[in-house]
Amino acid sequence: MLQMTGVKKIYRTELVETHALSDLTLRVREGEFVAVMGPSGSGKTSFLNVAGLLDAFDEGQYLLDGRDVSRLSDAEMSRIRNEKIGFVFQSFNLIPDLDVYDNVDVPLRYRRLGAAERRRRIERALEQVGLASRMRHLPSQLSGGQQQRVAIARALAGEPRLILADEPTGNLDSLMAREVLDLLEAANERGTTVVMVTHGSECAARAHRRVHVLDGKVVEVEAAPSLVGAGHGLAQAVG
Amino acid sequence: MLGYQLRTAAKSLRRDPGHAGLVVLGIALGVAVATLFSAIHHAFARDPVPGKSGSLYYVRLDSWGGDKPHPHRSGLPPQLTFRDATALQRSDIPARQSAMFKATLNVFPEAGQPRRQTARLCSADFFAMFDVPFEYGAGWDRKADAGPEPVVVLSREANERFFGGADSVGRRLRIEEREFRVAGVVGRWPVSIKFYDLTQGAPSPEDLFLPFNFVRPMQIRTSGNTDGWGGSAAPGFEGFLASESTWLQMWVELPTEERARAYKSFLDAYVLDQKKTGRFPRPLHTRLTPLLEWMDEQNAVPPETTAMMAVSLLFLAVCALNLMGLLMAKFLSRGAEIGVRRALGARRLDVFVQHVLECELVALAGGALGFGLAALGLFGVNSLAKAIVLRGDLFRLDLAMAGFAAAAALAAGLVAGLYPALRACRVPPAAHLKLQ
Numbered sequence: 091m092l093q094m095t096g097v098k099k100i101y102r103t104e105l106v107e108t109h110a111l112s113d114l115t116l117r118v119r120e121g122e123f124v125a126v127m128g129p130s131g132s133g134k135t136s137f138l139n140v141a142g143l144l145d146a147f148d149e150g151q152y153l154l155d156g157r158d159v160s161r162l163s164d165a166e167m168s169r170i171r172n173e174k175i176g177f178v179f180q181s182f183n184l185i186p187d188l189d190v191y192d193n194v195d196v197p198l199r200y201r202r203l204g205a206a207e208r209r210r211r212i213e214r215a216l217e218q219v220g221l222a223s224r225m226r227h228l229p230s231q232l233s234g235g236q237q238q239r240v241a242i243a244r245a246l247a248g249e250p251r252l253i254l255a256d257e258p259t260g261n262l263d264s265l266m267a268r269e270v271l272d273l274l275e276a277a278n279e280r281g282t283t284v285v286m287v288t289h290g291s292e293c294a295a296r297a298h299r300r301v302h303v304l305d306g307k308v309v310e311v312e313a314a315p316s317l318v319g320a321g322h323g324l325a326q327a328v329g
Numbered sequence: 330m331l332g333y334q335l336r337t338a339a340k341s342l343r344r345d346p347g348h349a350g351l352v353v354l355g356i357a358l359g360v361a362v363a364t365l366f367s368a369i370h371h372a373f374a375r376d377p378v379p380g381k382s383g384s385l386y387y388v389r390l391d392s393w394g395g396d397k398p399h400p401h402r403s404g405l406p407p408q409l410t411f412r413d414a415t416a417l418q419r420s421d422i423p424a425r426q427s428a429m430f431k432a433t434l435n436v437f438p439e440a441g442q443p444r445r446q447t448a449r450l451c452s453a454d455f456f457a458m459f460d461v462p463f464e465y466g467a468g469w470d471r472k473a474d475a476g477p478e479p480v481v482v483l484s485r486e487a488n489e490r491f492f493g494g495a496d497s498v499g500r501r502l503r504i505e506e507r508e509f510r511v512a513g514v515v516g517r518w519p520v521s522i523k524f525y526d527l528t529q530g531a532p533s534p535e536d537l538f539l540p541f542n543f544v545r546p547m548q549i550r551t552s553g554n555t556d557g558w559g560g561s562a563a564p565g566f567e568g569f570l571a572s573e574s575t576w577l578q579m580w581v582e583l584p585t586e587e588r589a590r591a592y593k594s595f596l597d598a599y600v601l602d603q604k605k606t607g608r609f610p611r612p613l614h615t616r617l618t619p620l621l622e623w624m625d626e627q628n629a630v631p632p633e634t635t636a637m638m639a640v641s642l643l644f645l646a647v648c649a650l651n652l653m654g655l656l657m658a659k660f661l662s663r664g665a666e667i668g669v670r671r672a673l674g675a676r677r678l679d680v681f682v683q684h685v686l687e688c689e690l691v692a693l694a695g696g697a698l699g700f701g702l703a704a705l706g707l708f709g710v711n712s713l714a715k716a717i718v719l720r721g722d723l724f725r726l727d728l729a730m731a732g733f734a735a736a737a738a739l740a741a742g743l744v745a746g747l748y749p750a751l752r753a754c755r756v757p758p759a760a761h762l763k764l765q
Contacts, residue, residue: 144672144759165676172674179762183669187344199333200674244673256762 097150110136125297176245180257235266338687356695359648361702372521391614423581425454466498466513671758684750692742
């Protein structure tokens with residue numbers, strides 16, 4: 091699904107060059123649930139931005155769903171983000187003056203789907219996250235956990251092949267965090283590949299594999315204990 | 330998609346009504362000033378006889394004598410002699426025609442004091458040729474021209490003055506020593522300049538219109554400009570009519586190119602014929618000038634109004650450029666939302682269009698407010714005009730000016746918003762997502 095080989099990402103200012111990703115190599119197979127872990131500044135978010143086509147990289151190769159995405163136009167990248175990738179952010183990133191329904195509607199609008207199809211998808215996604223009764227609530231009228239569930243519904247409504255989650259439980263208490271992880275796990279069980287950046291080992295424990303990143307490189311890949319020997323081993327993970 | 334983007338833009342405006350209000354006010358101010366001065370310019374420049382001005386021609390002949398041409402920039406006297414005007418009116422080539430001049434006559438109403446009134450002596454064709462609207466009755470017919478029959482057409486103001494604004498058709502009015510029958514009353518005639526007589530500056534149509542052929546029996550002299558050379562061949566009024574003095578305007582309606590060519594040939598032939606009698610000593614020079622060209626040649630649009638319009642448009646541009654900073658700050662403060670939309674699949678173009686639409690929505694609101702302010706301003710200008718030239722309806726905001734205000738507002742919105750929208754759509758999607 092996602093294959094990065096020798097990817098470099100350098101942030102430059104007039105005085106400083108920061109190597110956010112240095113020869114990062116990682117392969118995520120279709121249907122996997124991968125947790126990307128590492129300390130602050132290790133390059134987790136840079137990896138996620140490059141993986142989600144939100145940021146360009148300087149060197150290396152990135153194949154998404156078998157396609158080299160290093161030289162795509164803005165419109166092509168936008169289309170891929172819209173059709174193949176669902177994003178879940180730490181701070182939910184809901185649009186504050188749109189209600190729940192309209193927030194989930196945003197990616198579907200950019201896909202130019204008809205009204206009936208959009209309604210069907212929105213209602214189904216909100217049912218999946220248990221918020222069908224809150225369609226007309228504004229984000230400010232919801233708890234943090236509910237807002238993150240709306241964000242997951244927004245990601246699910248597009249029926250993406252890949253969900254990229256950046257610290258999805260970082261702003262939630264443990265009960266709500268568990269609910270959010272349950273939803274991501276459920277999406278993964280339905281066949282969606284999930285790549286989740288996280289600090290928390292409890293979160294990471296839900297993943298099939300844990301990828302440790304340090305100084306912009308993958309330094310260690312470990313399979314979840316329950317999956318060791320079940321086909322998600324180290325050899326498959328590092329390209 | 331456009332509908333969605335419009336709704337998104339409108340929502341975004343409601344998010345910060347204070348900011349939107351400031352931008353609306355800025356554009357309204359620019360649009361108001363631009364619309365006000367453009368309306369003044371438009372009043373002078375607009376086609377006074379829409380749809381047929383191209384077939385209306387002003388007639389000139391070089392009847393001037395001596396070594397030097399007439400000092401008019403065209404080298405032609407702008408008016409005709411009485412002899413030439415009456416001779417040309419015998420042609421049957423024009424569909425309509427009228428020689429005419431302005432006079433000042435004494436009117437003796439049944440009640441009240443006698444009054445000096447401006448009058449235009451013209452032919453029956455004048456009214457149909459210039460699409461003169463009537464409130465009551467109509468103009469006279471060609472039989473009345475030939476008589477001449479004592480018929481008069483009154484302006485609305487004169488009818489108000491002499492008959493209290495009532496339907497006065499058929500009523501009698503003494504003009505100088507003769508009784509005239511009212512044939513019609515002119516309705517609201519939306520002309521801001523007296524386009525049919527551009528040889529003088531008076532902006533308003535006359536109070537009375539009488540058949541041209543009363544010039545001789547009533548010995549009516551022009552109160553407009555007179556130009557001449559060579560003096561009178563005979564004394565008295567008849568001598569004046571026979572002289573080379575030019576004091577009449579002549580208009581013809583020539584609906585086809587073919588007729589225009591035929592009439593030009595007729596003019597040339599007439600002058601060549603007159604040369605045989607010793608008149609027209611200068612080289613053959615006749616000219617038929619279409620109405621709008623004649624207005625242009627006579628500077629019917631004062632250059633000051635054109636200059637003021639240009640300055641007002643510059644003012645609008647300055648307003649728009651000042652608003653650019655406000656919009657830039659607003660759009661760039663919205664980086665997080667732009668980042669989210671980009672992450673969810675919005676193309677740069679989608680973000681750009683959404684922000685341009687937002688600018689155009691405020692611009693249209695500003696345009697509407699500016700149009701209202703311009704109407705208020707014109708009310709003031711018209712009040713001033715009423716005191717100076719006795720007309721309070723010179724400048725109006727019509728559909729064309731509404732279109733202008735809308736176009737000016739949209740252009741200002743685009744000038745103010747284009748660069749900020751471009752910057753907004755170039756916000757890197759990843760830059761704000763983590764920070765929100």
